[in-house]
Amino acid sequence: MRYLPLTSDDRAAMLAAVGAASIDDLFVDVPAAARLDGAIAGLPDHASELAVERHMAALARRNMAAGDGPFFLGAGAYRHHVPASVDHLIQRGEFLTAYTPYQPEIAQGTLQMLFEFQSQVARLFGTDVANASMYDGSTACWEAIVMARRITRRGKALLSTGLHPHYRSVARTMAKYTGDVLVDGDPALEPGTDWAALAAAIDKEVSCVVVQYPDILGRIDDMSVLATACQAAGALLIAVVTEPVALGLIKAPGEMGADIVVGEGQAIGVGLQFGGPYLGLFGCKAKYVRQMPGRLCGETVDANGKRGFVLTLSTREQHIRREKATSNICTNSGLCALAFSIHMTLLGEAGLRGLAGINHGRARAAAAALAKVPGVSLMNESFFNEFTLRLPVAARPIIHELAEKGVLGGVSLGRLYPDNDALANGLVVAVTETVTEEDIAAFAAALKEVLA
Template sequence: MRYLPLTQPDRDAMLEVIGAASIDDLFVDVPEAARLSGAIHGLPNHASELAVERHMTALARQNTVAGEVPFFLGAGAYRHHVPASVDHLIQRGEFLTAYTPYQPEIAQGTLQMLFEFQTQVARLLGTDVANASMYDGSTACWEAIGMARRITRKSKAILSGGLHPHYVSVAKTMAKYTGDTLETATPQLTADTDIDTLIASIDAETSCVVVQYPDILGRIADLTPLADACHAHKALLIAVVTEPVALGAIRSPGEMDADIVVGEGQSIGVGLQFGGPYVGLMGCKEKYIRQMPGRFCGETVDANGKRGFVLTLSTREQHIRREKATSNICTNSGLCALAFSIHMTLLGEAGLRRLAGINHAGACRAADRLAQVPGVELVTQSFFNEFTLKLPTEARPVVRTLADRGILAGVSLGRLYPDEAGLANGLIVAVTETTTAEDVETLAAALEEVLA
């Protein structure tokens, strides 16, 4: 059965209209070597449902399940406990199947949920306003850079060496088509952040400075001096938060006068899920709200004076002319935003602070224990739940060896920065409330053995 119910005459008619001789003409930009010719090798033409289930189950068993082994992976995606009530509630039909409300005021439940989400995100990030979510953290980061260009009418963005390299990669991809100039760097395997270097780099042509908080090595810095330097040059400070649970323990970027704050909301309510779908967070100062991509839900009263919700702003490409839109990738990750909001509601402010405290305390204990392993040096001195170790040898082979033993030891910097020899010995270790003391001892003992 074909998924697209088109007949050959239908296809011929469409090809004629667009002036293509065949469907192959539509793929001329794809290199010949990358195109599939014939059937996929090794797959049967058909199989029974039972056979397919067994085959897929066998493939799935080759994965290492995060919850079944000592797990120390982080670097932008974190394993936290998600209460069963979150999944139960997002599975409700009125939430699970809800899409963009094109007649928004009819979808009062969806609008109220997004309004609550915006309120939670704004308070978490310390900003005046927040939108109804973005696609994910990395694209939200790029959207902030584009937003800064529109506000300042300048196009040079300075990206901190501590910004996640995947976020940098997304920004570079998009900047090819906008004319933005990106000044980038790589992190140094030291306890010090590059705040002073960033301050010295700002000039009259700078639209924004982008800094991660905590950064890719887990380091935490006071952003206030950087914000002051940006504003002195009429530039904006963009702060990126990949671990929002941290904001239950440390000052929010908005409190330090960041102009735009973006982040990845996966840590709260959304599981790891093989890398997605995730949910982007975005907030800013109120005076910049009309340059902010995405949608904003607002609260009002109806003709009878009853509380109601409306779609106050919507600057998406599907609502206004494309060239007037602030973005055409500002997807509202509605279901993930709902999961975030439910989990945040269950926690409340006190619960989030307790959760953050548990994370930090566990990370401190783990850092102290792992630093006792001969040859291992703790690089990060100020951190939340993630820190960087310097091993006496290249970290990537060590990570692979430990993975073969059923221990997911962390993320090697050599994987994130394959061309930077000075970072090859670095290992990023994340500890959350799901990490037990036994997990830490297992990792420490295994490291001692492998590094001996």
């Protein structure tokens, strides 16, 4: 039996209160092509629970999971080994059920974990402070742009062409409702970044410059010169990190002058998980801390002089007046932040550097092997564990042929930029510690065969 708590009169009163003539008026922003008009074709009206389970299991068996064969996918989501102890510890009842620590006297464990998490992120990013996490990297990127507008009182953001297109898409979606002007474009299939051009384009209307490090093509550049240009023009430099393991080897963005550093924490402790839930990381310079979205846990002492933890800043709309809130993000990815923090603790600084070294070494081996395939060339002059190959033909159909041979061979730029033919031959390949020499050999052999 359906549960319908509202009567027709209730609905009419609610619609009148918001100024809508009908329920359909609430969905005018959804494109007509995306709206369901009638029943879904091909689906039965009903089925037993057992029948549905069997049907869904049969569909799942058609998938190729990350561990089923050589795996080289990346482009913002990375397959790393997550120790079994991480999953064991996050499922403890006191962690699994913990939410917002409104009462610090009974939430010391949660607060301490978030404090340690913040300390790890700040150390990783090279920033003065970090918050207690956000939803994911893309929304953290947008929150950084809005934060820059509040600080500079300007409304134009320059987005590097090397910024992940999904992050750009999120920013464009949100900017429709804030009036921010976003200046962006697609990357060129060449070794150099566009950072020099960004520095030249900064004017008095620019609130921030957003760059990805390493970028969507795996390129790494020194942002010090760009940071200096931003500072001279009164704009902020925002660095986006989608692969935090890279910071075990390359210089932290905060150490090169970035004002705000955001990123995706999925690569450490969280796993791929079919696309989520993921973990947004956010750090900045101390002078901007009161404009930082989300929550900040702090360390203090109680009346007896004992160490304790409190919710120091909470600038979200649940806690203060809506018009004073810096963000409408009403939660943090607490469980994913815990997984990140546990994995980071298990690794330690030496372990993270060692893990990063393994990633880079195997990526170099893979790049060398794949570049020997006839017609294939390596675009990058520098990279961490992700690089871009130029193929002699469009990469997207090649990816499908590789999958039929049991190799998940990377992400085609044709998929990320479907309207840009100049990028169609580009293939982004990610290599982590989970990739073996046999995987690399299988990839090279399969690629040679499908290109023959």
